[in-house]
Amino acid sequence: MAEKNQNQYHPPESNGYHRNDQESLHTMEDEEAKRKKKMKWTIGIIAFVIFQVVQALFFILVIMKFKSPKFRVIEFDVQTLNVGIQASPSFDLSFVAPIRVKNTNWGPFKYDASTVSFTYGGIEVGQAIIPKSKANFKSTKKISVNVTLSSTNLPTDIKSNLGNELSSEVITLTSQGELKGKITVMFMFKKKKTSQMNCTIAINTATKAIRSLSCK
Numbered sequence: 001m002a003e004k005n006q007n008q009y010h011p012p013e014s015n016g017y018h019r020n021d022q023e024s025l026h027t028m029e030d031e032e033a034k035r036k037k038k039m040k041w042t043i044g045i046i047a048f049v050i051f052q053v054v055q056a057l058f059f060i061l062v063i064m065k066f067k068s069p070k071f072r073v074i075e076f077d078v079q080t081l082n083v084g085i086q087a088s089p090s091f092d093l094s095f096v097a098p099i100r101v102k103n104t105n106w107g108p109f110k111y112d113a114s115t116v117s118f119t120y121g122g123i124e125v126g127q128a129i130i131p132k133s134k135a136n137f138k139s140t141k142k143i144s145v146n147v148t149l150s151s152t153n154l155p156t157d158i159k160s161n162l163g164n165e166l167s168s169e170v171i172t173l174t175s176q177g178e179l180k181g182k183i184t185v186m187f188m189f190k191k192k193k194t195s196q197m198n199c200t201i202a203i204n205t206a207t208k209a210i211r212s213l214s215c216k
Contacts, residue, residue, distance in 0.1 A: 080093060108134050
């Protein structure tokens with residue numbers, strides 16, 4: 001009876017091998033998941049760095065690029081105009097000058113009070129007062145000032161040229177001025193800037209209208 005039990009067939013124990021295969025499979029899956037997760041983190045970090053670089057370049061090249069605002073007088077209607085073309089050429093005129101301060105920066109331009117000089121032949125014939133104010137970022141400040149001009153103080157040689165112009169029914173004036181101020185970006189980055197005006201205005205004395213107006 002004992003001998004019979006010894007010769008009895010026993011199936012091989014395979015549970016141990018099967019368990020090892022499952023553990024190996026789980027380990028490979030875990031490693032693959034970790035690898036994918038690590039790759040996602042790497043891609044995310046690279047994308048974040050690229051975004052920061054682009055943002056920094058945009059900030060430096062666009063936002064922090066301070067430009068001098070444009071300071072101009074634009075076309076206007078002449079209110080009164082009296083001219084003398086006899087022995088003593090002369091003119092007296094008045095108008096409301098529409099002045100524009102165009103600020104293309106990403107911060108306001110605060111400027112001090114200033115004046116715009118109107119000249120004929122290099123001699124001042126009148127001026128306009130520009131009050132202290134500011135032009136907001138990416139906007140145009142509109143200013144209207146009353147102007148009265150007179151040729152009374154022109155020297156004789158300049159009046160001679162004026163006589164020739166008046167015979168051609170034209171008066172050529174120049175408006176010049178500057179605004180000194182400061183541009184502030186993000187409340188802490190500041191830059192001093194000066195805006196210049198240099199415009200040439202030709203007025204038709206017959207129609208009392210602007211013939212041409214150009215600014216540099």
